[in-house]
Amino acid sequence: MMMPATQAKAVSRYKAVEDYIEKLIQSGGLNVGDKLPSLRATSTRLGVAKNTVIRAYQELEAVGKITARDRSGFVVHRSFLNSSAPLSISIPVETIPTTVDLLSMTKQILGQSRDTLLMPAGSAHPNTEGPAISSLYAEIGRHSRAQSHIPSHYQLPPGNEKLLKQIAKLSIDQGIDLQGESVFVTNGSQQAISQALRAVTKCGDTVAVESPCYFGILLMLESLGLKALEIPSSPELGLHVPSLQSALAQWPVAAIVVTPNYTNPTGALMPLEARRQLLENSGNIPIIEDDVFGALGNNAAIPSLKQLDTQKRVIYCTSLSKTLDSRLRVGWLIAGQYHHHIERSLISDNMGSQNLIQSAVGEFLATGKYKQHVRRMTRHYQNNLTHFIALLRQHLDSHFLDQYTLTSPAGSFLCWLTLPTHYDSQRIYEQCLTKGVSVLPGTLFGSKGQYSHCLRFNVANFHDNQAWRSGIHRFVAILEQQRTQNTV
Known part of the structure; x- marks a missing residue:
C-alpha cells in the first residue's frame, strides 16, 4: 500500500x-x-x-x-x-590528476546580466544594501578627493599601512598569531590563492583540491598549467581526509587547496578533528587555506588551519568580497614560510596596487562599522538560507520527494542541490535564464563533468516576495519538464 x-x-x-x-x-x-x-x-x-x-x-x-x-x-x-553509519561523500569519477578546461563555459555564465532577473541566485555576490556599504563608499569618495592633492606614487607590497594594521586586528580577533608572519594585500582572494600557488608549484605539478571545488580555483589551475587531483568531499563536512591520504600515497602532490569554512559550492564545514588530521597526515606539503566565508558563520568558530599549523606551511587567503562588497577587490594572504617568493612575485607582477581603495578601506575598517556589518549580515544570510530552503523544499517535495538532497549550511549564503544523475544542470541553467531565473550549474565545480546533475544557489539577495516565489516555482517546473522528457 x-x-x-x-x-x-x-x-x-x-x-x-x-x-x-x-x-x-x-x-x-x-x-x-x-x-x-x-x-x-x-x-x-x-x-x-x-x-x-x-x-x-x-x-x-x-x-x-x-x-x-x-x-x-x-x-x-x-x-x-x-550504531553510526559511515558518512556519505561525493565520489568523483576517478581520483587521478586531470587537466582543467572550464574557461569558455565560465566566461559565458559569469557574463550574464542580472538586471532583469526575478531570482538572481547565480553568481556569489554579497548583499550590499546595508548602511555600512553607504559609509564605505562615502569614505572612498573622501579619499578620492584627497588623493587629487597627493603626488602620484606606487603602493608597493605588502600594502597600505593603515589597511595592514586593520587586517592585523581582524587576524588577531580570529585567533591567528601573526608573530613572525608576513601579510600581503592582494587584488581579492583570487590573486592571493594565485600567488600562493605560484610560490609553491611549477607548471605541470599536481594540486589536490576538494570535489566539488570552487570553479575559480579550477580556472586558476588551468591558467597556471597545473593538474587538479579532486578529492572526495562530504557536502556537510568537507574534505574527506582518508581519501586525501590514499591519493597522496599514489600521486606526487605539490600543494593542497582547501576551504575548511563553508566550502563553495556546498557550504560544508570541516570539523576540528578533520582539520587536525589533515595537518597531521599531509607531511610537509604546502596547504593553501581559502577562508573567504569564515567570518559568516552562525555558530562558534572552529580554529582555522592557520591557527593549528605549527610549521608555517599553511598560506592563509581571504578577502572582503563576501563579507563586504565583491567590487572592492581587496584581499590578503598570510604567507607562512613562503613570504620571500610571494613578495618578489607581487612586486614583479603589479609594481603597485590600488592606492585609493586600500587607503579608503583601511579608514573604513578603523571605524568599527565592518564588524557590526558582518554580525548583521551573518544573521541576515542565515535567515535567508532558512526561508529559501524551506520554500524550495516545499516545491521540490511536491514533485521529487526523496529524490534530491539540499544542503543547509550554518554559514555563508550558498546552498547546493543534488538531483538524480540523469538531470542536466547546464540545460536547466539555460532554460532558467529564459524565465528570468539565475542559478549556477554544477558542471563548473568539477573537471570531469561529475556534477552535471547539481546546482548552486546564492541567497544573499533573497526576499520572500512574489518575484522570488515565482522564480522558485519556475525553477521546479523546469525540473519537472526535464524529468518528463527523460521518461518519454
Missing part, C-alpha cells in the same frame, strides 16, 4: 532532522553525553516545524541513539558509537 503524499512529506522532514543530528555526532560536533541542539535551534536551522524536530528526536530515542534527561533535553547515548 502506497503511503499518502502528506504522510510521505512528514517522514522526509523528520528524517532530514535525524540525518542532521547523526552527522553532527559522526563529525565530532557532538560527543557522548553532549546535549542536542534545542528544538527551536534545530527547527530554525533546518526550516522545519518544532513538532517535526520532536518527532525526529523521539525516533532517535526509540532506537537508543539519544536519551532524554530531566530539565536537560536530549543527550547523545553511548550506544550511538556502535
Whole structure:
C-alpha cells in the first residue's frame, strides 16, 4: 500500500532532522553525553516545524541513539558509537590528476546580466544594501578627493599601512598569531590563492583540491598549467581526509587547496578533528587555506588551519568580497614560510596596487562599522538560507520527494542541490535564464563533468516576495519538464 503524499512529506522532514543530528555526532560536533541542539535551534536551522524536530528526536530515542534527561533535553547515548553509519561523500569519477578546461563555459555564465532577473541566485555576490556599504563608499569618495592633492606614487607590497594594521586586528580577533608572519594585500582572494600557488608549484605539478571545488580555483589551475587531483568531499563536512591520504600515497602532490569554512559550492564545514588530521597526515606539503566565508558563520568558530599549523606551511587567503562588497577587490594572504617568493612575485607582477581603495578601506575598517556589518549580515544570510530552503523544499517535495538532497549550511549564503544523475544542470541553467531565473550549474565545480546533475544557489539577495516565489516555482517546473522528457 502506497503511503499518502502528506504522510510521505512528514517522514522526509523528520528524517532530514535525524540525518542532521547523526552527522553532527559522526563529525565530532557532538560527543557522548553532549546535549542536542534545542528544538527551536534545530527547527530554525533546518526550516522545519518544532513538532517535526520532536518527532525526529523521539525516533532517535526509540532506537537508543539519544536519551532524554530531566530539565536537560536530549543527550547523545553511548550506544550511538556502535550504531553510526559511515558518512556519505561525493565520489568523483576517478581520483587521478586531470587537466582543467572550464574557461569558455565560465566566461559565458559569469557574463550574464542580472538586471532583469526575478531570482538572481547565480553568481556569489554579497548583499550590499546595508548602511555600512553607504559609509564605505562615502569614505572612498573622501579619499578620492584627497588623493587629487597627493603626488602620484606606487603602493608597493605588502600594502597600505593603515589597511595592514586593520587586517592585523581582524587576524588577531580570529585567533591567528601573526608573530613572525608576513601579510600581503592582494587584488581579492583570487590573486592571493594565485600567488600562493605560484610560490609553491611549477607548471605541470599536481594540486589536490576538494570535489566539488570552487570553479575559480579550477580556472586558476588551468591558467597556471597545473593538474587538479579532486578529492572526495562530504557536502556537510568537507574534505574527506582518508581519501586525501590514499591519493597522496599514489600521486606526487605539490600543494593542497582547501576551504575548511563553508566550502563553495556546498557550504560544508570541516570539523576540528578533520582539520587536525589533515595537518597531521599531509607531511610537509604546502596547504593553501581559502577562508573567504569564515567570518559568516552562525555558530562558534572552529580554529582555522592557520591557527593549528605549527610549521608555517599553511598560506592563509581571504578577502572582503563576501563579507563586504565583491567590487572592492581587496584581499590578503598570510604567507607562512613562503613570504620571500610571494613578495618578489607581487612586486614583479603589479609594481603597485590600488592606492585609493586600500587607503579608503583601511579608514573604513578603523571605524568599527565592518564588524557590526558582518554580525548583521551573518544573521541576515542565515535567515535567508532558512526561508529559501524551506520554500524550495516545499516545491521540490511536491514533485521529487526523496529524490534530491539540499544542503543547509550554518554559514555563508550558498546552498547546493543534488538531483538524480540523469538531470542536466547546464540545460536547466539555460532554460532558467529564459524565465528570468539565475542559478549556477554544477558542471563548473568539477573537471570531469561529475556534477552535471547539481546546482548552486546564492541567497544573499533573497526576499520572500512574489518575484522570488515565482522564480522558485519556475525553477521546479523546469525540473519537472526535464524529468518528463527523460521518461518519454
